[in-house]
Structure formats: structure tokens, C-alpha cells
Amino acid sequence: MxxxxxxxxxxxxxxxxxxxxxxxxxxxxxxxxxxxxxxxxxxxxxxxxxxxxxxxxxxxxxxxxxxxYAYIPEHPTYYPELTLWEHIELVKAVNEMEDQNYEERAHDLLTLFRLEEAKHEFPSAHSKGMQQKLMIILAVLTKPxxxxxxxxxxxxxxxxxxxxxxxxxxxxxxxxxxxxxxxxxxxxxxxxxxxxxxxxxxxxxxxxxxxxxxxxxxxxxxxxxxxxxxxxxx
CATH class of the missing domain: 3.40.50.300 (P-loop containing nucleotide triphosphate hydrolases)
Structure with missing residues (x-):
């Protein structure tokens, strides 16, 4: 099907x-x-x-x-008052995810896209490319x-x-x-x-x-x- x-x-x-x-x-x-x-x-x-x-x-x-399903938009959409990591925590809460490995997977993705050192910074402080990486990470974390x-x-x-x-x-x-x-x-x-x-x-x-x-x-x-x-x- x-x-x-x-x-x-x-x-x-x-x-x-x-x-x-x-x-x-x-x-x-x-x-x-x-x-x-x-x-x-x-x-x-x-x-x-x-x-x-x-x-x-x-x-x-x-x-x-x-x-x-997960949607990755052409133009990154984020909350300017939240850091990258707070976005990751928000996605977990909204989707009511009980994944025990969630934080480990999040850190792996941040490392993959070279955002680990910026995880406590605001998306608006970075380029569109880095914001787009955040959109990808958030989508993958939902396991669609x-x-x-x-x-x-x-x-x-x-x-x-x-x-x-x-x-x-x-x-x-x-x-x-x-x-x-x-x-x-x-x-x-x-x-x-x-x-x-x-x-x-x-x-x-x-x-x-x-x-x-x-x-x-x-x-x-x-x-x-x-x-x-x-x-x-x-």
C-alpha cells in the first residue's frame, strides 16, 4: 500500500x-x-x-x-526566542516522544551538521544554511x-x-x-x-x-x- x-x-x-x-x-x-x-x-x-x-x-x-510525516520547508521557520536545543526539546514535548535515546540522537545530528557548539544559541544568530540544518534535524528526530x-x-x-x-x-x-x-x-x-x-x-x-x-x-x-x-x- x-x-x-x-x-x-x-x-x-x-x-x-x-x-x-x-x-x-x-x-x-x-x-x-x-x-x-x-x-x-x-x-x-x-x-x-x-x-x-x-x-x-x-x-x-x-x-x-x-x-x-515531517515537513522541511524552503524557508526555515523557528521561534526567535528559543535556542537550537530548546527547539529540540519543544519537538519532543509536542510530539510526546518517550524515546529514551532522543537526546543521544539529537546530539549525533547536531554533531553531523556541525551545530553542537551552537546548540545554546539562537537560530537568528546564524545563516540560513544553519537554520535549514535545524529544520532537517527537527524533522529527523520525529521519526517520520x-x-x-x-x-x-x-x-x-x-x-x-x-x-x-x-x-x-x-x-x-x-x-x-x-x-x-x-x-x-x-x-x-x-x-x-x-x-x-x-x-x-x-x-x-x-x-x-x-x-x-x-x-x-x-x-x-x-x-x-x-x-x-x-x-x-x-
């Missing part, structure tokens, strides 16, 4: 009721599905629809029974069965990107599913099992790289397929 099944006929906001339409797909355990498309294509709107954050939606967003990730690489340094990708790979080995929106096509090509290509609020192609190559009649990279399919949809 899929972890997440999406059947969005159309969805949008008060001023634009049909910002996106025709979004039909599912995600299996351990699968990483990449959402790609130009700025303003509707990627973030689709993610907000899944999260229940749009004004109007005709369709269905169905999570498998008991599925816990599904990650919904919106442009995670923006602001991250190369070492942090590598560490994040290794972390995602380890999560996938546990059966965790990932839906990830990204503009970094060369990285997406290496790590994603399938792709959803969105343009002008519509899904214009979906499938594996081989399937996109067949659809675009281009025997090339994900970027080559992306540009060809975009031209076909214009």
Missing part, C-alpha cells in the same frame, strides 16, 4: 482557485520522488495542498493509516514514515548537502518515503527513483528517467529531458 496517494483535480487560493490541476500520483515505502519544474510552476502549491494549507481543493490526499521536502539544498554548504543526502539514503533503507521539490537537477537525477515534472500548474510528465527520455524523445540527462518536455508543453 502506498504511503501517500494524491488525486488532486484542482486546488488553489481565494484569488486563484485553480493554481494547480491534474496531480495524480502515489509514493511507496523507501521511494524518493522528485518534483521538478521552473519557478512559479506550482511545486510549492502542490506541497501546500498535501499539507492542507490551500484555501480550496477538489480531490483527495490520502496517507496510509498511521503514517507520520514520510518526508515532504521543499527545496532543501538552498543555503547548505557542500558538506552539509552530502551529509543530508547520506541521511536520506539511510532513512530510505528503513522504508521511509520522500517527496522532494528541487531545482538541482543533476543531484535529483542521481538520487530520485521517479520524477514529477510540473509546469503552469499542470503535471506534464512523470516517471523514471528512462520513461521521461521516452516521453521527450531525448536520450540524455534529466536536464535534457526537462527542457524538451517544457518546450513540448509550451
Amino acid at each position: 502506498p504511503v501517500l496517494t494524491i488525486s488532486i483535480n484542482h486546488a488553489g487560493y481565494v484569488d486563484k482557485e485553480q493554481a494547480i490541476s491534474g496531480m495524480y500520483f502515489s509514493i511507496e515505502k523507501g521511494e524518493l520522488v522528485g518534483v521538478i519544474g521552473p519557478n512559479g510552476a506550482g511545486k510549492s502549491t502542490m506541497i501546500k495542498t498535501i499539507l492542507g494549507l490551500v484555501d480550496k481543493m477538489d480531490g483527495e490526499v490520502k496517507f496510509a493509516k498511521g503514517t507520520k 514514515q514520510l518526508y515532504i521536502v521543499d527545496e532543501p539544498f538552498i543555503g547548505l554548504d557542500p558538506k552539509a548537502i552530502k551529509d543530508f543526502l547520506l541521511l536520506l539514503e539511510n532513512e530510505r533503507k528503513k522504508g521511509v518515503a520522500i517527496l522532494m521539490s528541487t531545482h538541482v537537477l543533476d543531484t535529483a537525477e542521481k538520487i530520485c527513483d521517479r520524477f514529477l515534472l510540473i509546469n503552469n500548474g499542470n503535471m506534464i510528465a512523470k516517471g523514471t528517467l528512462t520513461q521521461l527520455q521516452q516521453a521527450s524523445i531525448v536520450d540524455g540527462s534529466l536536464m535534457d529531458c526537462f527542457y524538451e518536455l517544457m518546450d513540448q508543453s509550451s
Whole structure:
């Protein structure tokens, strides 16, 4: 049974009721599905629809029974009056987690992303990249069965990107599913099992790289397929 099944006929906001339409797909355990498309294509709107954050939606967003998901936003969201460690404690309290190894896992993640020495500092005192690392850490600590990730690489340094990708790979080995929106096509090509290509609020192609190559009649990279399919949809 899929972890997440999406059947969005159309969805949008008060001023634009049909910002996106025709979004039909599912995600299996351990699968990483990449959402790609130009700025303003509707990627973030689709993610907000899944999260229940749009004004109007005709369709269905169905999570498998008991599925816990974690959202990693493009723009870090935090409480300016709380330190990094206080955010970690808050997540434990809000999720009523009784994990005896919670603090050990938190320290391991802080060390991985080189934030251990800054754990008692405020996020606002650091760069967006460091704030984004905090978002990743908080998401991982909740032990979700599904990650919904919106442009995670923006602001991250190369070492942090590598560490994040290794972390995602380890999560996938546990059966965790990932839906990830990204503009970094060369990285997406290496790590994603399938792709959803969105343009002008519509899904214009979906499938594996081989399937996109067949659809675009281009025997090339994900970027080559992306540009060809975009031209076909214009």
C-alpha cells in the first residue's frame, strides 16, 4: 500500500482557485520522488495542498493509516526566542516522544551538521544554511514514515548537502518515503527513483528517467529531458 496517494483535480487560493490541476500520483515505502519544474510552476502549491494549507481543493490526499510525516520547508521557520536545543526539546514535548535515546540522537545530528557548539544559541544568530540544518534535524528526530521536502539544498554548504543526502539514503533503507521539490537537477537525477515534472500548474510528465527520455524523445540527462518536455508543453 502506498504511503501517500494524491488525486488532486484542482486546488488553489481565494484569488486563484485553480493554481494547480491534474496531480495524480502515489509514493511507496523507501521511494524518493522528485518534483521538478521552473519557478512559479506550482511545486510549492502542490506541497501546500498535501499539507492542507490551500484555501480550496477538489480531490483527495490520502496517507496510509498511521503514517507520520515531517515537513522541511524552503524557508526555515523557528521561534526567535528559543535556542537550537530548546527547539529540540519543544519537538519532543509536542510530539510526546518517550524515546529514551532522543537526546543521544539529537546530539549525533547536531554533531553531523556541525551545530553542537551552537546548540545554546539562537537560530537568528546564524545563516540560513544553519537554520535549514535545524529544520532537517527537527524533522529527523520525529521519526517520520514520510518526508515532504521543499527545496532543501538552498543555503547548505557542500558538506552539509552530502551529509543530508547520506541521511536520506539511510532513512530510505528503513522504508521511509520522500517527496522532494528541487531545482538541482543533476543531484535529483542521481538520487530520485521517479520524477514529477510540473509546469503552469499542470503535471506534464512523470516517471523514471528512462520513461521521461521516452516521453521527450531525448536520450540524455534529466536536464535534457526537462527542457524538451517544457518546450513540448509550451
